[in-house]
Amino acid sequence: MNDIEVDIVVPNQTRYLSLIGRIGEAIARELDHYRGDREALAYQLNLVLTEAMANAIKHAHHENAGKTVRVRIHIDRDALQIEVYDQGQGFDLESLPPPQPDVPVEHGRGLFLIRTLMDEVEYRRGKPENVLIMRKRLQ
Amino acid sequence: MQIQTETRDGNLVLSVQEPRLDAHNSDELKDYIAKLLEGNESRLVVDLSAVRFIDSSGLGALLSGYKNANLHRASLVLAGLQPRVQAMFELTRLNRVFEIYRDVDEALAGH
Secondary structure, three states: OOOEEEEEEEEOOHHHHHHHHHHHHHHHHHOOOOOOOHHHHHHHHHHHHHHHHHHHHHHHOOOOOOOEEEEEEEEOOOEEEEEEEEOOOOOOHHHOOOOOOOOOOOOOOHHHHHHHHOOEEEEEOOOOOEEEEEEEEOO | OOEEEEEEOOEEEEEEOOOEEOOOOHHHHHHHHHHHHHOOOOEEEEEOOOOOEEOHHHHHHHHHHHHHHHHOOOEEEEEOOOHHHHHHHHHOOHHHOOOEEOOHHHHHHOO
16 A cells, blocks of 8 residues: 555634544545454544544634644554644643543543554644644554 | 434433534533523433534533533433444443433433
């Protein structure tokens, strides 16, 4: 399989979550060599893209509709990498507490889900932008 | 957001007619449920059979409705979860919090 690269910039609005999520689903369905459940992978990519983008839109960019979110997806034979860029203050991925199932709260599950479903997750703070990098092995 | 409501056997059945419950529309659902609970509803059955995708904010909106129902001495139960939506409740262990029924009929019988 040749590499696939998708690089897309959308306005900082939650209405575009569905578009980006569906691109993730469509890509998962194209991965003929993926040995796992492709429909499960389609849901997972939809989800991690939705969660990462929603974080950028709401927390990094405070729903400022004048900003944009850049999403880059790169797939080669062995792995898939998703990058979601933001121009916010940034945060420390390691300082986020895991959710407590016995004390269910309404917020704070997004990054937990991303870390659960992806093999590697990294957040790089930088100027002028930060990037959340998520990798998943396909073999 | 498209939501249909009907009263059945003293329960208010709320059918979410959206394929996606995400950060774009979850606040609307949360506010909608909060408003319903201002009335005298004693049991809300949320039918999710049309929902094929839910994210953390969708789960959060339902959890908010659940807690809000308890504050109003009412209850909120879920019905008709598609397998991948059900899997999200399991992944986050929220299946231990909510009463989840196979479909609306079962939810009404499980009263």
